Amino acid sequence: MAPNNYLLIIERKREMKNVNVAIVGATGAVGTKILEKLVERNFPAKSIKLLASKRSAGNEIKAGGNTYIVQETTPEAFEGIDIAFFSAGGSISEMFAHEAVKRGAVVIDNTSAFRMDKNTPLVVPEVNPKELTKHSGIIANPNCSTIQMVAALKPIKDQYGLNRIIVSTYQAVSGAGVEAIDELSEQSKQFSDRSEIQAEVLPSASAKRHYPIAFNAIPQIDSFDESGYTLEELKMINETKKIFNDYEMSVAATCVRLPVVSGHSESVYIEIDQDNVTTSEIQALLEKAPGIVLQDDPTAQLYPMPLYAEGRDEVFVGRIRKDLNHPKGFHLWVVSDNLLKGAALNSVQIAEELIN
């Protein structure tokens, strides 16, 4: 190791001890997981400030043997903060992210507010870490369903080229927040009690009509745009192209909400550039890919399932098989905990890359 590099590492280590962290939306489904991941991964934070709405201010949250008092999100709350995780909805990010940047923080934003902004890198550390050098204060964490898919497809794209993706999702309710988890639980009880089903949260709190999610599948996540696609589908399409920096690639998505607590599943069809690639070669590639767990043995009934992915950091891939008609077509089944790799973990990994 050259002396210059050594000195640089010493310098960085000193900086790391000085990281003051804030979590905006700290009481939410993702915010609480960000705090858990910071503690679990020994993130070198000097302090962690939990921010939420005025309503939640004063609440206590325990993690890693410490008790944190939730404070109200205000512009001044970001004074002295080095890294601010935002996960309180797009409007809060729009309101406060620039205030945080103005006060010297780097914002890692888990909402869709800045994802498609030209000056905002959209980062999955295993996929496009170099983008992190290009930020001007804000780094966007991609949509949960996008992250797990691009993480699984990146090794394939690098090795064989990738020109087409058609994905149908099987998404958990936790992606719609704590209220949606509670709603699924309540509705499941109402069903077994044969009492009236109350639906007030899904498909989205702001929607005009709400439908039961228990024992149902709702083909709407987020609202519709005039093209007939939902914003969730457009996020998957546009974010995938941005993360892969490939705007020639054909990407299509259908996004569906399921009665699953946590863990998004995806039925992914891809077309690669190379001829004569075998299923075993793709399996071998994914087996050694960072952050990926290959669970693919039909004879042993081994394949990923959301119930078993909950609480796990990795992206699980299985059911890999060649299309029976298209020689360059393959099918995959990709599952990951949408609150972890899909949100909190990826945000913390971005922060780790930043300080390393």
Next chain:
Amino acid sequence: MAPNNYLLIIERKREMKNVNVAIVGATGAVGTKILEKLVERNFPAKSIKLLASKRSAGNEIKAGGNTYIVQETTPEAFEGIDIAFFSAGGSISEMFAHEAVKRGAVVIDNTSAFRMDKNTPLVVPEVNPKELTKHSGIIANPNCSTIQMVAALKPIKDQYGLNRIIVSTYQAVSGAGVEAIDELSEQSKQFSDRSEIQAEVLPSASAKRHYPIAFNAIPQIDSFDESGYTLEELKMINETKKIFNDYEMSVAATCVRLPVVSGHSESVYIEIDQDNVTTSEIQALLEKAPGIVLQDDPTAQLYPMPLYAEGRDEVFVGRIRKDLNHPKGFHLWVVSDNLLKGAALNSVQIAEELIN
């Protein structure tokens, strides 16, 4: 009306009165629905004989104000039977269908036993009714997930040509029988009581390993073949080609079981032959198609959902939209009650076509 036609109708009415019907598997999820549909649709049966295993013999089943006594399935039970509905699993069909045919019955078989047999028509009455004239005693009812898909795609294929289908399914547990419905119900209670989850039925009773379906998604329906595809996926692929009598068409399927009681949903991607077709034109086509209900208005959050398709005879189609990259590509969301149009209703419709 010409006098000849009138006489013909009289003649048919006389014949219709003479139809003696048997239902094999009469105590099962589909068998009970076949009886319900025969009664509800005033099927002109002179008699209805309910057949099942020795274990169920003697049980009483009530329908349409009548009480039926379940009898054991034996070769002799088919004496005098004109139409025999089979829905008791492939091995029972293999054992008794030819016995029924030998005794003069036409068998309408809801299992996969004869579906790919060259001499057995595989029929969805709205799609390929002419095949009914070609039977040699046995007519196969297609797989539930195939029926609703081909019913939705038939008008599109006729009008614009269809060369490619990629489908991901969201299938209800009732497709795996009454035991699977009970298992989902029990597991849902076990989850809310936080007691241990018992899994003994799904993905299939004969599988070595069983997984919980409540709050989960299982990417296995039926067993695997050596290609890595499940038999359910191969059924969808091969049956679709046979029903459309188009072996050049590219068909791919990924089949997934969900915690939904009844109602299969499908995310279907298609490529048509014609250029410049609009979403509105496809909507207009499906709106007037027999047995199809178009539920497609994003601004009103109108789209098909399995919870609302349960107990309904029709195939519901929505979320129709053009692919953003492929000018001949379209996406559809297709939902239907797998026990009705997917099984019992289609079988009864085949019988109605036969006697008309």
